[in-house]
Amino acid sequence: MPGAFDFDVIVVGGGHAGCEAAAAAARTGANTALITHKLSTIGEMSCNPAIGGLGKGHLVREIDALDGLMGRMADQSGIQFRLLNRSKGPAVWGPRAQIDRKLYREAMQSELADYGNLTLVEDGVEDLIVEGGKAGGVVGQTGKRYRASAVVITTGTFLKGVIHRGEERIEAGRIGEKPAIGLSDRLYAMDLPMGRLKTGTPARLDGKTIDWSQLELQPADDEPTPFSFASERIGVPQISCGITFTNPETHKVIADNIHRSAVYSGAIAGRGPRYCPSIEDKVHRFASKDRHQVFLEPEGLDDNTVYPNGISTSLPTETQEAFIRTIVGLENVRIIQPGYAIEYDYVDPRALTHGLQVKSMPGLFLAGQINGTTGYEEAGAQGLVAGLNAARLVRGEPAAAFDRAEAYIGVLIDDLITHGVSEPYRMFTSRAEYRLALRADNADQRLTNKGIDLGVVGSARAKMFHVKHQSLESGRQLLKSLSLTPNEASKLGWKVNQDGQRRSAWDYLAYPDISLDQIIAAFPEAGGLTERVRRQLAIEATYAGYLERQKADVEQLRRDENLQIPEDLNYSAVGGLSNEVRSKLEAVRPATLGHAARIEGVTPGALVSLLAHVKRRQPERAAG
Amino acid sequence: MPGPASYTGEDTAELYLHGGAAVIEHALDAICSFEDTRLAEAGEFTRRAFENGKLDLVEAEGVADLIDAETRAQKHLALDQLDGRLSRQYEVWRSSLLNALALLEVSIDFPDEDDAPDETREPVARTLREMEASLEKALADDSVGERIRDGFHIAIVGPPNAGKSSLLNKLARREAAIVSDIPGTTRDVVEVRLKIGGQIAWVADTAGLREAADVIEAEGVRRAQQRAASADLRIQVRAADDRTDFSECGEDDLLVVNKIDLAGENAKWPDSAMVISAITGDGIRELERIIANIICAKAGSVGAPLITRRRHRLALESALFHVKQASDLITRGGGAELVAEDVRLASRQLSGLIGEIGVEEILGAVFSSFCIGK
Numbered sequence: 001m002p003g004a005f006d007f008d009v010i011v012v013g014g015g016h017a018g019c020e021a022a023a024a025a026a027r028t029g030a031n032t033a034l035i036t037h038k039l040s041t042i043g044e045m046s047c048n049p050a051i052g053g054l055g056k057g058h059l060v061r062e063i064d065a066l067d068g069l070m071g072r073m074a075d076q077s078g079i080q081f082r083l084l085n086r087s088k089g090p091a092v093w094g095p096r097a098q099i100d101r102k103l104y105r106e107a108m109q110s111e112l113a114d115y116g117n118l119t120l121v122e123d124g125v126e127d128l129i130v131e132g133g134k135a136g137g138v139v140g141q142t143g144k145r146y147r148a149s150a151v152v153i154t155t156g157t158f159l160k161g162v163i164h165r166g167e168e169r170i171e172a173g174r175i176g177e178k179p180a181i182g183l184s185d186r187l188y189a190m191d192l193p194m195g196r197l198k199t200g201t202p203a204r205l206d207g208k209t210i211d212w213s214q215l216e217l218q219p220a221d222d223e224p225t226p227f228s229f230a231s232e233r234i235g236v237p238q239i240s241c242g243i244t245f246t247n248p249e250t251h252k253v254i255a256d257n258i259h260r261s262a263v264y265s266g267a268i269a270g271r272g273p274r275y276c277p278s279i280e281d282k283v284h285r286f287a288s289k290d291r292h293q294v295f296l297e298p299e300g301l302d303d304n305t306v307y308p309n310g311i312s313t314s315l316p317t318e319t320q321e322a323f324i325r326t327i328v329g330l331e332n333v334r335i336i337q338p339g340y341a342i343e344y345d346y347v348d349p350r351a352l353t354h355g356l357q358v359k360s361m362p363g364l365f366l367a368g369q370i371n372g373t374t375g376y377e378e379a380g381a382q383g384l385v386a387g388l389n390a391a392r393l394v395r396g397e398p399a400a401a402f403d404r405a406e407a408y409i410g411v412l413i414d415d416l417i418t419h420g421v422s423e424p425y426r427m428f429t430s431r432a433e434y435r436l437a438l439r440a441d442n443a444d445q446r447l448t449n450k451g452i453d454l455g456v457v458g459s460a461r462a463k464m465f466h467v468k469h470q471s472l473e474s475g476r477q478l479l480k481s482l483s484l485t486p487n488e489a490s491k492l493g494w495k496v497n498q499d500g501q502r503r504s505a506w507d508y509l510a511y512p513d514i515s516l517d518q519i520i521a522a523f524p525e526a527g528g529l530t531e532r533v534r535r536q537l538a539i540e541a542t543y544a545g546y547l548e549r550q551k552a553d554v555e556q557l558r559r560d561e562n563l564q565i566p567e568d569l570n571y572s573a574v575g576g577l578s579n580e581v582r583s584k585l586e587a588v589r590p591a592t593l594g595h596a597a598r599i600e601g602v603t604p605g606a607l608v609s610l611l612a613h614v615k616r617r618q619p620e621r622a623a624g
Numbered sequence: 625m626p627g628p629a630s631y632t633g634e635d636t637a638e639l640y641l642h643g644g645a646a647v648i649e650h651a652l653d654a655i656c657s658f659e660d661t662r663l664a665e666a667g668e669f670t671r672r673a674f675e676n677g678k679l680d681l682v683e684a685e686g687v688a689d690l691i692d693a694e695t696r697a698q699k700h701l702a703l704d705q706l707d708g709r710l711s712r713q714y715e716v717w718r719s720s721l722l723n724a725l726a727l728l729e730v731s732i733d734f735p736d737e738d739d740a741p742d743e744t745r746e747p748v749a750r751t752l753r754e755m756e757a758s759l760e761k762a763l764a765d766d767s768v769g770e771r772i773r774d775g776f777h778i779a780i781v782g783p784p785n786a787g788k789s790s791l792l793n794k795l796a797r798r799e800a801a802i803v804s805d806i807p808g809t810t811r812d813v814v815e816v817r818l819k820i821g822g823q824i825a826w827v828a829d830t831a832g833l834r835e836a837a838d839v840i841e842a843e844g845v846r847r848a849q850q851r852a853a854s855a856d857l858r859i860q861v862r863a864a865d866d867r868t869d870f871s872e873c874g875e876d877d878l879l880v881v882n883k884i885d886l887a888g889e890n891a892k893w894p895d896s897a898m899v900i901s902a903i904t905g906d907g908i909r910e911l912e913r914i915i916a917n918i919i920c921a922k923a924g925s926v927g928a929p930l931i932t933r934r935r936h937r938l939a940l941e942s943a944l945f946h947v948k949q950a951s952d953l954i955t956r957g958g959g960a961e962l963v964a965e966d967v968r969l970a971s972r973q974l975s976g977l978i979g980e981i982g983v984e985e986i987l988g989a990v991f992s993s994f995c996i997g998k
Contacts, residue, residue: 054733084735089959092732245738274991286739286995293738310997429961430729431983436965512958546965576685604666605692612674612684 007033008394010138010148011387012125012183014042017154017368017379019108020068021387025152026117027067028455030391033146034112035138037124043073043108045101045376046156047201048307049299052096052227054084055427056377058408060095061443063380064228066388066451067461069111070380071227077103079239079301081224090539091439092429095225098241100300121146126182128153128364135363139182150390152365154383159184159194159345159370164262165338166316172342184345190361193348197424198263198272199374200312200341202279203320206334207304210296214329215242218295229444230464242296244329246311251283251290253323254315258284262314262341269343273374273424278341279311279323294327305336314341346372349416350588355389355399356382356413359567359589365390371416374424381409388456400454401591403561405434405554406446418588418598434550436543441536445469475526475533476540479506482523492522509541560594565614567591576609585610632669633676652934663935667691713762717755718978721971724751724950725981726989728964730996739995745954748963752951759944763937776825776919779855781848784808784832786861787882790902792816792829795912801829808832813847820916828855857918868893878918880911939973946970 011022014036022034036042051074052060064071078097085092112120123140128151130136137147163170188194220238258264261280263272272278277285282292295309308330313320317338324330349371351359356371358364367386368379389399402410411432416425432438438446448465451457457465482505489496489503494514496503505523508514516538520526529537567589571582581602590596593614597607630636641647655661670687673679679687727744780788784807792801792814801814814829830848831841852858858877862868864887870879879897885904893899898914900907950966953959971981990996 054735085732088732088735089961092959092961094735273997274987275996277995277997282995282997289739289995291738292995428729428733428983428987430733430986435961512956546962574685576688603692605688605690608667608670608674608691609685609688611671612679612688615674 005147005149006137007031007119007146007148009033009150009152009387009390010035010146011152011154011383011390012036012138013154013156013368014039015044015046015154015156015368015379016070016376017156017383017386018152019043019112020063020070020380020383021152021154021365021367021390022118022383023069023112023115024066024384024387024456025391026115026387027458028388028391028395029117030394031119032117032387032391033119033121033148035121035123035125035140035146037122037141039109039120039122041105042112042120043105045099045104047376048309049099049101049104049297050096050309051078051099051376052094054092054094055408055429055431056375057084057093057095057227058429058438058440058443059377059381059412059427060227061229061440062407062409062447063377063384064230065443065447066384067448067457068380068384069108070377072230073104073107073111074099075226075228075231075234076107077101077236078224078227078234079103079236079298080218080220080241081226081234081238082218082221083225089542090441091436091543093440094429095227095440097224097227098239098297100236100303102300102303103236128183128186130361133362135361149394150363150365152367152383152386152390153183153187153370154366154368154379154386155183156369156379157199157342157344159187159347160196161342161344163340163342164267164314165340166260166262166314166319167265168316169267187347190358192351192358192360194345195348195372195421196269196271196343196345197372197421198268198341198343199276199424200263200272200278200314201339202308202310202312203324203339204299204336205296205306205308205324205330206336207296207298207306209332209334210242210306211329211331212242215244215296217241218243229468230461237301239298239301241298242306242329244294244296244327245291246279246283246294246323246327248290249326250323253319253326254280254283257315257319257322260316260319268314268341271423272341273426275426276312276374276424279313280315296329311339312341313339315339344369346370346421348372348420350418350420352417353399353567354401354413354417354591354595355392356386357389357393357399363390363393369424372421372425373412373416374426378412378425378427381412384456385409385413388454392454402447402450403557404432405437405557406450407443408432408438411438414595414598418590418595419600434554436546437550439539439543441539445472471530471533472536475529475537476506478529479509479523479526479537479541480504482525484508484522492518494518506537506541506544509538510544512542557594560597561592563593563611563614565590565592565596565610569614574609574613577606581606628676628678631678632672633678634672649934656934656938663938713758714974714978716758717974718981720751720755721967721974721978722981722985722989724748724755724967725964725971725986726993727751728960728967729986730990730994732960732964734990734994734996737994737996741994744960748967749951749954752947752954752967756944756947756951759940759947763940763944776857777851777855778825778827778857778859778915779848779852780827780829780859780861781852782832782861783863784834786832786863787902788832788861789814789829791859791861791880791882791900792827794902794905794908795820795827808834808837808841810844812844813851820912820919825915825919857915859915862893862897864891864893864899866890866892868897870894870897878914936977939976943970943973946973 008030009025009032011018011034022032025032060071074097077100079100080098082096084094084096125138126141127139135151139145161172163172217240219240224234226234258280262268263280294311297307297309299305299307320338321335347366347370353359356365356367365386367382404410404414412427429435444465448457452462483502485502486496486498505519508519516534571586584599584601588599593611596602596610625636627634641651674684727748731744780792782788789801789803789810793799796816800816802809810829810831816827818825818827828851830851831844833845836842836845859880860873860877861880861882863883864881868881881893881897881899882902884899885901898911900911946966946969950963953963
């Protein structure tokens with residue numbers, strides 16, 4: 001029946017991007033299908049069994065603030081929670097956890113099996129249905145057609161994926177899985193800009209054959225910090241990870257065989273991440289170091305598989321075994337599955353909008369590793385944005401985007417679509433200009449309201465948020481209403497400026513040498529605030545002065561972000577642009593003036609020209 | 625001027641100042657000392673004008689070129705016009721900031737790495753202290769101030785005993801430099817402030833360029849060469865003789881043949897050279913007129929560099945503020961993220977001089993110095 005659709009939104013792929021995309025679309029009320037070739041691998045962690053960290057933990061909190069899944073699933077399956085950077089300020093605390101792979105997969109699968117508006121379909125997607133230049137659904141393995149108004153592709157590293165191990169070459173997406181040929185042919189035929197990347201993974205070890213008694217152990221935090229704002233506490237038993245080191249003997253084995261490493265033999269053209277070098281790279285580039293740290297991370301409570309974090313490699317299997325067995329504690333280890341490097345094509349994300357829609361193919365959205373990123377968290381964040389926007393497109397609503405001053409999600413997507421990638425893109429807090437504002441602790445305060453407006457936050461979450469928001473607000477008001485003169489403060493032993501100025505409890509919170517407890521003691525009225533509210537307000541007060549100073553900056557950013565540049569702008573009609581600037585603008589086709597300003601090489605003069613041109617077009621459009 | 629009948633459409637005030645650079649300099653000083661006052665960003669007035677509907681497309685595009693030209697000129701001036709010492713200084717500041725940022729960011733973003741130092745306070749504090757001292761020194765440097773105040777430097781150069789000091793004395797109308805018949809009398813740079821054609825100029829007499837007889841003269845020659853290289857105008861002086869040689873002069877140099885009163889019959893020189901006698905005064909008036917013309921022609925472009933230098937000074941002051949703040953935070957045990965914030969702001973303040981320090985560059989420094997990666 002022409003014009004009839006099976007679904008509003010189809011999500012292809014059941015990884016971290018796919019799960020968030022499908023759930024986000026479904027939460028907005030769109031009739032959504034998640035199609036993947038194997039339902040049993042939904043929520044699989046194909047690389048290291050950990051979630052969070054610096055920047056990444058921030059992303060998980062943001063996904064959670066928008067009522068996404070990753071945070072809650074991790075809280076149900078985390079077996080070693082650690083809050084990184086505890087000794088530094090709260091803006092750079094990074095929640096992180098080792099995850100039990102099986103528990104995570106099970107949690108995700110049971111969550112999605114019972115998710116409103118969501119249908120799970122087991123089928124291999126072979127092709128995309130394109131009608132009138134728009135994406136209109138997908139074709140399954142047996143030729144079955146699934147029709148939808150928007151399609152989100154989250155297929156990870158399947159584009160021309162090649163696994164390298166020593167001299168071996170295996171075409172695959174992930175070990176043991178066939179790459180999807182039909183769908184990739186379709187994407188290649190669309191003539192999108194593509195690039196090639198590589199990444200690697202270490203061997204998996206049998207934990208029963210590790211001599212743990214020789215190893216230093218790293219325990220979980222005494223009090224686990226959950227990812228989700230909705231999680232009260234962590235119920236999963238906590239374990240320790242082992243720490244060991246490579247040694248000169250290890251390095252000798254590697255150096256002697258380095259010509260057999262796929263990376264060093266020249267077999268790999270794709271660019272690998274600088275922050276995740278193979279052990280060959282480490283030994284080669286940092287030859288003066290006589291040891292490198294290796295974390296031995298158990299993959300689950302009842303799983304003996306251990307992930308040796310720090311020794312990813314593409315050496316031949318026998319060399320892997322030889323060098324691993326030189327490491328303390330691993331002398332008799334059995335390798336369950338050798339490590340490998342994987343090379344794959346990605347779509348240059350500059351072909352996408354801020355909503356992650358392919359500019360040249362309305363209705364088609366891309367999220368996750370296919371866009372040149374790495375990491376579950378980066379994938380999940382993109383998935384959420386793509387799913388949300390696919391659903392909005394179906395309903396004829398304008399695309400939703402997050403800016404750099406409100407979310408790491410905004411930083412992530414803006415970086416991708418502005419600069420493209422030259423190595424798999426990973427989030428770091430140093431990428432955020434407004435790092436002090438974009439904290440893990442306030443992700444809900446930054447984003448949940450917006451999520452409610454966008455319809456992507458469910459009612460239970462919204463209610464929880466309003467309660468917390470209200471109690472924070474009244475706590476803030478209370479602390480601002482209580483005050484002391486400098487004289488009174490100095491009687492308490494506080495060092496303050498004797499300028500006769502009354503200061504509020506809120507002001508005193510910002511003093512690094514006055515503790516929260518001292519303040520509560522000085523202002524008994526504040527004793528009624530819950531521990532959670534007190535802590536949150538103390539963090540806010542710490543950064544309040546800095547954020548005040550950033551205000552003008554953020555306002556300027558928002559003004560520029562509000563100046564939209566039409567996507568079909570003819571840049572050769574814009575006078576005053578050099579050829580160089582023009583070709584850069586044409587490559588990215590920035591969405592806003594602010595976006596244009598962030599493209600490397602775009603000058604202040606060029607921005608004035610662009611502004612002039614865009615402003616002139618607007619009244620014409622309104623008139624016409 | 626009340627809006628909307630102004631260039632930007634907003635309420636504006638324009639100051640028309642008489643006199644030279646010093647007046648402008650003081651006026652800028654006074655204005656910038658108000659709170660909530662800053663120099664406009666590149667293209668800011670034009671942008672406001674456009675946003676308020678005061679410019680049409682063609683006008684705005686015309687101004688766009690000018691804005692870029694000015695932005696380029698400002699950086700160029702910062703790096704090239706001042707002597708090499710300062711541009712090397714910019715390089716040092718840049719690498720100090722990059723180094724401090726890399727150390728701070730590695731401790732923040734890679735807390736779980738064996739090779740990444742968890743505590744980078746000490747080296748960062750050291751770097752910041754050094755930077756603070758050097759920014760303070762640069763800001764207190766009077767020679768920079770002098771350059772800002774006048775903007776026009778003339779160097780008299782040439783071989784020993786060409787009569788350079790006599791020419792200076794003639795122009796100065798007093799015995800500013802010691803004159804003798806002994807080649808190599810002038811050892812150091814002698815500088816005189818003169819008013820030529822209504823403009824203030826600094827005229828420097830320099831040691832004669834030759835193989836030096838001793839270390840003191842050698843130093844004099846080195847200084848002469850440096851001054852000549854940084855001058856806005858070089859007056860190349862040669863004694864008139866039968867092989868007056870201007871072969872090593874620059875295209876824009878003013879060629880002067882001196883000692884015309886002593887010239888023999890076979891003396892010859894290029895047609896483009898001015899002919900004078902610093903002793904009798906022949907040709908001096910004509911020389912002054914030509915110098916004045918050159919200064920006036922260049923004075924048209926003196927306004928912009930002045931703002932530029934004011935901009936640089938403000939940038940240095942603001943960077944110094946943030947470096948001090950960061951330094952202070954480190955001493956008081958403030959969080960690495962707060963220290964990093966001030967160092968980031970300092971580097972942003974200096975970006976007009978040293979170029980932006982982008983996150984990719986910082987990460988590049990991190991990954992090349994530390995073995996990061998699990």
